Amino acid sequence: MRHKRKMCVRRVLLIAIGMLAMITMVSGACAAVQPGDVINKQNVDKVKELFPPSFLRWITDGWGLEGPVSFKVVAPTPNPPPKSYQDATNKYAGQVQLLPNGQLKGYVAGIPFPNPQEPNKAIKIMWNNYYRWRGDDFTYPGGFMVNGRRKGGQISYGLADIHFLRFTGRTQVSPKPELPNPHKLEWAMTLDSLSPPEWKGMVTLVYRYADPTKPDDMWSYIPSMRRTLRLVSRERSNPVRGTTSTWDDYYGFDGKMLEFNYKLVGEQQVLAVINQSNLDIKGNHPIISDNYELRDTYVIDISSKDPRYPEKVRRVWVNKENFFVIYSESWDKSGQFWKGIYNTFKRFELPSGEHGPFNVGNATIDYKTGTWVGNFIKRLKLNRSGIKPAAFEPSNLGE
Amino acid sequence: MIEGSVKKLGNGKSTICKERRGCFVKREKTKRRTGIVWGALSLGLLIVLFSFPAYAMEVAEGWDFTGFIRNNTGLFTGNQDFTNSGNQLATERNWLRLKVDGQILPSLGVRLVGQGIFEPEYKIEEGSTVDFGEYNEADLREAYLTWKPLDGQKMIVGRQIVTWGESLAFRVGDVINPQDGRFAFSFANLEDTRIPQWMVRGVHQITSARSSFEWIFNPLLTEAKYRVDPIFAEPTSATVSADGKTFTPGWRFAIYPETRLRQPYTTTTPLAPGQLLGVPFARSVSYYTPIPFLTPADNYFTEIPVVRYKHPDGGHTFKDLRFGGRTSTTIGGYQFGAFYWHTQEYTPVIERGKTYGSNDLGAAINPLLAGLWVVPNREYIIRYPEVNILGAYINKDMPLGVLRSEVTYRPRRTYNTLDPAEPSALVKRDNLQYLLAWDIQTMFRPLSETGTIDINLEYYGNWIIGNAKYLNVAGYLTPVRKDDHTFLFNIGTGFDYDKYHVGVTFIHNVQNNGAVMPSVKYVPDAFNKACSFELKYIGVYGRNDFEGMGLFRQKSMVVLTSQFSW
Incomplete structure (x- = not known):
């Protein structure tokens, strides 16, 4: 009874905080931009505090890589995780503890720290990002477009498919919260290239273990060799398939939690594509000129504990509403600005009737070489992919 | 197949029947026609493909159309004294491969792969009575149905290629498909050298045990044209004369049969009367015996060889079947398994058979000599003995990289021997490869x-358990080592996000032979990165012409591989 009351109070508090956040957002928006504003190189100064520094040059001159972008500002639209995920957060968050070594104790599902506070606020926020909602399973049936261009070169077009299955922390699709899990995985994923020809047929399988201290395991089926090869999975800062993206770059930051240090730099309101209106894009430009809306973010600096890691620091902007990384900027060991990652999102309806946010666009630009890659999702099956654990066995790759 | 084709014998050489010359001319015309057809097809295809971005090649929902056009142009860099023509063209191989993947039903898929290969006649082959047009082919390389009745369960029926094993460069556990000797040289990848087989194959995931089991049944319907080792299928007896030298052309990227005619492996080697020399170059030397007290070059026949070629011919007996299975388990980041494969040796041995009949050679020379020089026929059988292969493998991603290992054990494998105590010239030895x-x-x-x-980095060991004395490579006098060790070191990197790739591969065998292969590859942005150009130098070294990579040591070359894929 007492517990129930406690939960009820917590829910009311959460709603109140959410409303307050929205009001703050809107009032902030009023201060800088208004819904309906069109931002372009003429009025870029108006938004200079609302983007990571590297993004602004995309508005002024496209970094000399592509044409400058312009976009419309719209009123903020909510894009929180689905209700069932929030219910799981409410159910389990109270039992989660952050251990001195940075690991979590008692995590089952949902966001581990819905209201992150000091001490160690930065790592708590990043754990929230790590366990952000992204569905119990998803696939992009032939709808994951990977385009890119090096400075002065021609655009290359690629298509891929991704199959993702969450084994633990499941909140919508039965069995919940965990699938039969002999490998003790948190999730497994396959990346299946459909084009360009040089990558076609290559399938990479990734195992992310539930134990955060265990390194991932990876295999790749190489059609030209007709073999499944074991990959070196610890080198997560290596380029993936000749693109500017590394394994740690996906989603803005996808590093192994315990291999990095985190520092909260501050909070910032940013403009971002939170509900992308159109997925049917050509992908000839890394930056999507869609509707931008204001969001409150935490700004966190991430640095690797490994002295060999090529980045000096990575700065991420984490959406307070759902803990997705919206933007990321990184500097190399010498302190030279290196990469910018800009994500876009869309709200999808789930088979359960709930709605949830999904990362549908990602531009990763290597500013040192002037090379960009854009990952754009054109088709998505969320929580209804029908994919089974057997598809994630290394011996199942290939023909 | 070869039986009856050896018509004339003399001075250690045999010649192919002259009737084949007619066939050769006819095949030449066919070859030219084939070339024009393939050329036109390729050009047409290029025009069509260039007008589409590569990602649009899904012609219909669930159907996918892919393939490539490839050219290998290579020039010998060493002195090709067997041509003496100054023409250094080593290869001008043109490939067209078309692949269709389709989904007939949600649980039933199909793959069809057609391949065409065309090569012109090379200088080395001019004047040969042997048909070297065998490089050229238009073939349905793969054709199979994949049925997935349940998640994690699949069955594949049809002509297919299956790759087992951990090695990138050596065929230790990669034992399913025989290797096509025509394409085995260093610019061809292993995939291109595999001969597809008609098979039924099942793969069953047992997820609760973190394991899978795969089984294969191969009824051996391989067509006769896929001879595993053409050296044995076509006697390299046609000779070419140039500058007063006589050469026997060989398969350009097979080993050098012509070098077998040189000392110390010619019939001019002094031998004790009656000594069994084995079944050396071109299968038929043991019937020569030097005449005592005369020069080593003087020999006389003691037998007339009759060579029989016994390929596994789809007899569907236990010996002629191929079948086996493999497990795969992934626990704690280790992937491991065991396998068994029953098959036949893909490189044959030569069994020295019985004598039969008689030939009055004296009478053939002069009626007055009738009855003075009578020799029997000796049967030599080119055989592919059955072999059982037991193997195991493991791999693990470690902090400093991926470790891979595999081992195969072949109990009582058949080897050729020069030991006169073995009249069949065959012995059985256990063999371990790792x-x-x-x-x-x-x-x-x-x-x-x-x-x-x-x-x-790869280390490949091959160990013969037991006495390895007198063992020799079938058909040749090259000794088989009791233990043999080969090392591979490959290093490469990409620049500008893999627009350029440079690398070098070293292969070294402890018998002081090997190869160095630096390469540079360029993938331009044009046509959605569908084109690639790779320039590779293949430098071969060896302490003699008869062992390991030394067999190819005059075949160092520079090869440009150009490919357009879609």
């Missing part, structure tokens, strides 16, 4: 910030 490999993938940013450094 691989230890290490892969490193890392970044070395002073060199490249946009490409990984990929390093592969």
Whole structure:
């Protein structure tokens, strides 16, 4: 009874905080931009505090890589995780503890720290990002477009498919919260290239273990060799398939939690594509000129504990509403600005009737070489992919 | 197949029947026609493909159309004294491969792969009575149905290629498909050398046990044209004369049969009367015996060889079947398994058979000599003995890279021997082959910030258990080593996000032979990165012409491989 009351109070508090956040957002928006504003190189100064520094040059001159972008500002639209995920957060968050070594104790599902506070606020926020909602399973049936261009070169077009299955922390699709899990995985994923020809047929399988201290395991089926090869999975800062993206770059930051240090730099309101209106894009430009809306973010600096890691620091902007990384900027060991990652999102309806946010666009630009890659999702099956654990066995790759 | 084709014998050489010359001319015309057809097809295809971005090649929902056009142009860099023509063209191989993947039903898929290969006649082959047009083919390479009745359960029926094993460069556990000797040289990848087989194959995932089981049944319907080792299928007896020398042309990227005619492996080698020389070059030397007290060059026949070629011919007996299975388990980051494969040796041995009948050679020379020089026929059988292969493999991603290992054990494998105590010239020995490999993938940013450094190290050992004295490579006098060790070191990196790739591969055998293969590859942005150009030098070294890579040591070359894929 007492517990129930406690939960009820917590829910009311959460709603109140959410409303307050929205009001703050809107009032902030009023201060800088208004819904309906069109931002372009003429009025870029108006938004200079609302983007990571590297993004602004995309508005002024496209970094000399592509044409400058312009976009419309719209009123903020909510894009929180689905209700069932929030219910799981409410159910389990109270039992989660952050251990001195940075690991979590008692995590089952949902966001581990819905209201992150000091001490160690930065790592708590990043754990929230790590366990952000992204569905119990998803696939992009032939709808994951990977385009890119090096400075002065021609655009290359690629298509891929991704199959993702969450084994633990499941909140919508039965069995919940965990699938039969002999490998003790948190999730497994396959990346299946459909084009360009040089990558076609290559399938990479990734195992992310539930134990955060265990390194991932990876295999790749190489059609030209007709073999499944074991990959070196610890080198997560290596380029993936000749693109500017590394394994740690996906989603803005996808590093192994315990291999990095985190520092909260501050909070910032940013403009971002939170509900992308159109997925049917050509992908000839890394930056999507869609509707931008204001969001409150935490700004966190991430640095690797490994002295060999090529980045000096990575700065991420984490959406307070759902803990997705919206933007990321990184500097190399010498302190030279290196990469910018800009994500876009869309709200999808789930088979359960709930709605949830999904990362549908990602531009990763290597500013040192002037090379960009854009990952754009054109088709998505969320929580209804029908994919089974057997598809994630290394011996199942290939023909 | 070869029986009856050896018509004339003399001075250690045999010749192919003259009737084949007619066939050769006819095949030449066919070859030219084939070339024109393939050329036109390729050009047409290029025009069509260039007008589409590569990602649009899904012609209909669930159906996918892919393939490539490839050209290998190579020039010998060494002195090709067997041509003496100054023409250094080593290869001008043109490939067209078309692949269709389709989904007939949600649980039923189909794959069809057609392949056409065309090569012109080379200088080395001019004047040969042997048909070297066998490189050219238009073939349905793969044709199979994949049925997936349940998740994690699949069955594949049809002509297919199956690759087992851990090695990137050596065929230790890669034992399913025989190797096509025509395409085995270093610019061809292993995939291109595999001969597809008609098979039924099942793969069953047992997820609760973190394991899978795969089984294969191969009823051996391989067509006769896929001879595993053409050296044995076509006597290299046609001779070419140039500058007063006589040469026997061989398959350009097979081993050098012509060098077998040189000392110390010619019939001019002094031998004790009656000594069994084995079944050496071109299968038929043991019937020569030097005449005592005369020069080593003087020999006389003691037998007339009759060579019989006994390929596994789909007799569907236990011996002629191929079948086996493999397990795969992944626990704690280790992937491991065991396998068994029953098959036949893909490189034949030569059995010295019985004598029968008689030939009055004296009468053939002069009626007055009738009855003075009578020799029997001796049967030599080119055989592919059955072999059972037991193997195991393991791999693990370690902090410093991926470790791979595999081992195969072949109990009572059949070898050729020169031991006169073995009248069949065959003995059985146990054979152990193993691989230890290490892969490193890392970044070395002073060199490249946009490409990984990929390093592969492989150690391949081949060990014959028991007495290995007198064992020789079938058909030749090259001794088989009791233990043999080969090392591979490969390093490469990409620049500008793999627009350029440079690498070098070293292969070294402890018998002091091997190869060095530096290469540079360029993938332009044009046509959606569908084109690639790779320039590779293949430098072969060896302490003699008769062992390991030394067999190819005059075949160092530079090869440009150009490919357009879609």
